[in-house]
Amino acid sequence: MNLHRTQPGPPTPGPRPAAVLTVLAAAQFTVMVATSIVNVALPQIRAGVGLSDGGTTWVVNAYGLAFGALLLAGGRAADLFGRRRVLTAGLALFAGASLAAGLATSPGVLIAARVVQGLGAAAIAPAALALAMDLYPPGPARGRALGVWGAVSGAGGAGGVLLGGALTQAWGWPWIFHAVALGTVLVLVAVAALLPRAAGRGGGAFDLLGTTTVTLALTCLVWGLTTARGAGWTDGRVLAALGSAAALLAVFAVIEPRRPNALIPPRLFATGRVAAGNLLMALLGSVWIALFFFLPLYQQQVLGSGPLATGAGQLPLAAANMLGSTLAPRISRRIGATATVTAALLTEATGLLWLSRISADGSYLADVLAPSVLVGLGLSVAFVQLTAFAVDGLPPQDAGLAGGLVNTTRQVGGAIGLAALATLAGSVTGRASAHAPHLEALTAGYRAAFTVSAAVLAATAVLALLLARCTGPRIAVEPARPAAEPRTLRTSRPY
Structure with missing residues (x-):
């Protein structure tokens, strides 16, 4: 008997990087949606499960607390145990917790489910960002990928408000969680189908x-x-x-x-760019999260908009955010990264200063529409550039940690900014209530929050210029390299 050895066929091509990036961006979108989707539905959630005033606040806080506290651990776990593995585990946990939140009939179950949602998000966000950066080498292609990342991140925040309003008004508040669960399952299936299984994992101990x-x-x-x-x-x-x-x-x-095997190895800050990028991102985050807190409140409590109209009012901001994220790499190559960051921060500051002129008898078209477009453009460009600054030039084994760190600083900065600005707004409203009608007092508090937010961003723009002199000439992915074709995924990488 003659035995003939089977000749190996041509290698099976892997999925195109654009398709994988789309799936990873969808994972990031689900995380960002969950941060804002409950905002317009809080009154209905409170009535549905019998929450107290403090409990209603913790429907929002529980998610942000777990998310912000565990991002560093999630990023390091992705580097050590495999990014694909951590991403899929995070998506599964996130989907299950979302379903449990929608089925909750008591405050304790709902808040616990939001904590677990935050835990899942802390695994998803850094792992997905590291995998996205792994698709493209430093240069214009990576800049475009970061543009996509910025677009879906901003659209997720605004889209969460719109989706929350529409679902709450149509089918009730549980569907804001059921929809997130369904979307997450679809992303999980796509990740399982498109991302190759891990051939190994990063070295080192946890x-x-x-x-x-x-x-x-x-x-x-x-x-x-x-x-x-x-x-x-x-x-x-x-x-x-x-x-x-x-x-x-x-x-x-x-x-x-x-x-x-330090969680945050000193080599992460060798150039100074990572520290500078995270500091600036924390300041940007302090304004970002507060914006999506105060703007819907003004629309609902002062202008009298319903949940659906409030969500729809975020669409121009979301569209501007997506446009700015798409244009950010091109602008950076044209005028330089430092100038791009500075101009973006000042553009957002201008929009917020414009919002500080809102009035109690105003309207969406006169008081909100135009400044929100400016804010969306500036926010998106700054986010893309600062994310690039915080993850660029690092060894591959630290990509997940870098993603976790920049997300942590944004979340912690957001918590600090929201706490400070909410205290300020409440104090101004309290003083104004002594001599002004209720709606005017509320508006005075929101105006104060927007004014201080604009001042913070103007100071951040100045700080960006100073840090650029200390850390090198660029605050982004280096644009001068020639464009290269995106790499196809290789199964030998430790995903």
């Missing part, structure tokens, strides 16, 4: 001590800041939480340089 310390610190910090919005900054629980956060962060700073 820094359990450092991860536990910084996670507890971030938990105390975010909890203290979110509680301060309702209880006040002098509340004993708030002071204890913030003091514990400071102490734990100090312990983390002492022990981390001595760890052989």
Whole structure:
């Protein structure tokens, strides 16, 4: 018998990077939608499960707390255990928690489900960003990928408000969670079909001590800041939480340089660009999250818009965000990254300063539409450039951690900014209530929040110029390299 050896056929081509990027961007979109989809449905959720005033706040806070506190751990886990593996686990957890939230009939179950949602999101966001950066080498192609990332991130925040309003008005508040669960399952199926299975995983051991310390610190910090919005900054629980956060962060700073497999290795900050990018992203986040908090409140409480109309009012902002994200890499190549970041921050500051002129007897067309478009353009361009700055030039084994870090600084910055601005707005409204009608007092508080937000962004633009001189000539993916064809996925990479 003659045995003939079978000749190997040509290698099976992998999925196109554009298709994989679309799926990864969809994963990021689900995470961003979950941050804002409950905002316009809170009154209905409160009535549906019997929440108190404090419990209603924690429908929002529980997700942000778990998300912000666990992002660093999620990013490092993605680097060590395989990004595809962590992404799929996070998506499965996120889908299950979303379904449980929609089925909840008691406050405890709903808030617990939101915590688990945040845990899943903390695994999804850094793993998906690292996989997206792995698709393209540094240069224009990566810049375009970051543009897509910025577009879906901004559209997710605004789209969550629209989707939440439409679903709540049509079918009731549980469907805001059921829709997220269904969308997440579809993304999970696409990830399983398009991303190759892991051939291995990154080297090194998980820094359990450092991860536990910084996670507890971030938990105390975010909890203290979110509680301060309702209880006040002098509340004993708030002071204890913030003091514990400071102490734990100090312990983390002492022990981390001595760890052989540190959660945040010193090499991450070797050039100074990562630290600068994360600092600027924290300042941008402090305004970003507050914007999507105050703008729907003004539309509903002062202008009298319903949930659906409030959500639809976010569409021009979302469209401007998507346009700005698409144009950001092109603008950066034309005028330089530092000039792009500075111009974007000043554009957003101008839009917020315009919003500070809102009135109690105003209208959406006169008071909100035009400035929200300016805000969307500036926000998107700045987000794309600062994300690039925070992840560019790092070794591949740190990509997941870098993604987790930049998401952490945005979330923590958002918690700090929202707590401070909500306190400011409440204080201004309280003082104005003594001599002005209720709607005028509310509007005065929102105007103060928008004014301070504009000032923060103007200061951030100046800081970006100063940091650019200290850390090098660029704040983005280097545009000078010649364009290269995107790489096809290789099954040998440790996804």
